[in-house]
Amino acid sequence: MAQHYDTIILGAGPGGMTAATYASRANLSVLMIDRGIYGGQMNNTAEVENYPGFSSILGPDLAENMYKSSTQFGAEYAFGTVLHVEAQEDGSWHVVTDMDEYTSNTVIVATGSDYKKLAVPGEDTYAGRGVSYCAVCDGAFFRNQHVIVVGGGDSAVEEATYLAGLAEKVTVFHRRDKLRAQQILQDRAFANDKIEFVWNTEVEEILGDDKKVTGVRVRNNVTGEVYNVDAAGVFIYVGVLPVSQVVDGLGITNEQGWIETNERMETARPGMFALGDVRDKELRQITTAVGDAAIAGQNVFSYNEEFKLKQQKVTES
Template identity: 40%
Template sequence: MSETRNYDLVIIGGGPGGLSAGIYAMRAALKTVLVEKGAPGGQVTMSDEVENYPGFAHISGGELSMKFSEHADSYGLETISDEVAAVEPGLEYHSVRLEGGDVLKTHSVILATGGSPRKLGIPGEDEYYGKGVSYCAVCDGFFFRNKTVVVIGGGDSAAEEALYLSKIAKKVYLVHRRDALRAGMLLQQRVKAECKIEILWNTVPTDIKADESGVCGIGLQDTLSGEKREMATDGVFIFIGFNPANALVPAGTKMNADGYVVTDEKCETQMPGIFVIGDLREKYARQIVISAADGCTAALAAAHYVETKKSEEDFCEAPEGLLEEN
């Protein structure tokens, strides 16, 4: 039997951003619930090693996620293990409908659903993620100092990450399926001028190989001749796009051409009381620490919004004589 419950704040998504928001919301004494369909921690749980989160010189993604979760639990944050079916904005309250049938009525909502890198869909990609396969050069490039790496893609992200890796790795192969990059001209010029970067034109990856130490090679195919070959490499970085998980974003919410939600500096959308954080929000960079910071910002802003909303409700509900007296 379905149930309707009332909250000050509903957080959708239990990654670093959502858990950070939960911590700050509980400290602000908001009646808060976090809804997460999977394990807490989000994509960071799949990272074998994290070395760029402040305060931890070296920690696994799973361990960092656990620390986030334990911190939120220490404040008594309520969590619901369910999938959200819809977020319905309203004038008095917003409604969050769960797949299980329950409805959460709330003054404010923080969407922290993140997104995911587009995948190649080739053998070895999922199996060796975190063991030489990566979707973030800034996150994992350090582990490939003076090694050989392969970057897949031809857009701005692939070009930027190849240039970043060229400062760390011994050799960078940029694999692109066409005979011209899609990246901006200035980026193309920089890539072509970098002696450590070699572009493999008209080439697609077919599979990723590994041994007990991690990734050791990649299969390649020429798109013109069909010829296949194998190349030794220590790492494979994939940059063929990112899919923001925006299915729950209410209709009418402002998004950019790539599907990222546009917010103000408080992480609030143009719909009052609805906030978007983490990888779903339009921003310059996507890092764990930035998602956590978004969670803090949105929770503090939500607390101010809820306080203002409740004050207005109290004023409207006050007895007529009391209003005149004051």
């Protein structure tokens, strides 16, 4: 028989781990499931400078600290890709992964978001061969070389600054005439003489030979000029998409795939909660995921209390 838990958390990023802390501390049996190592995108972040209590901390170190906290009250962790989530007749949930299957009284969806692609020729061809979405992971491969960053938000500017410590030169292509990143990040990047910004310009194709990236073809969206730029690597930061496919068909997402919740982190399905970057929300940060998780963890406890009471009444009758 499938092992049963009071709550199963899909995802072990900062939100999932915080929810596990709150739920297990309330004496609920908790299982976190993730397809990779705990921490999520924190593991791809060089430095976290806006998390309370730390002037600066490495992303993987923060992930490790959170994991220790999340499991100290008995929450369990399991590897696995979630394949199917289904509501059962008694109101509980059936969760199937590629490794095992489980049941639970409640489910918390904390699957986060993933990097959006440019969807241009060469992007898939050279993925892992010069095209990257993680400077921390791959930046060291491009020491003393010219690399390109595509995007104008926080991630693009932060990673450009990180890459400037490794590469000979970093060119940032942004389709608009100003950045969307926080001002402190902009100031830092503008002050770095190894970073060049090219405005109103979009990457139309990623170029390469039979082995690796050799450059990009870009177009100025004001003048229409098209030209090639040589580079050894292309780092893409043009937004994120929700990782919500596992709950498709449950009626809890909007047209873009983001999960909609109320302020209690409850979805439209009783017993299913959602938090963090997979939610339809304005700001996606570690701090906002943790805040969502505290609320979800508390309300999962309340829901479990009511659920168990109803189950007991059914049994007694």
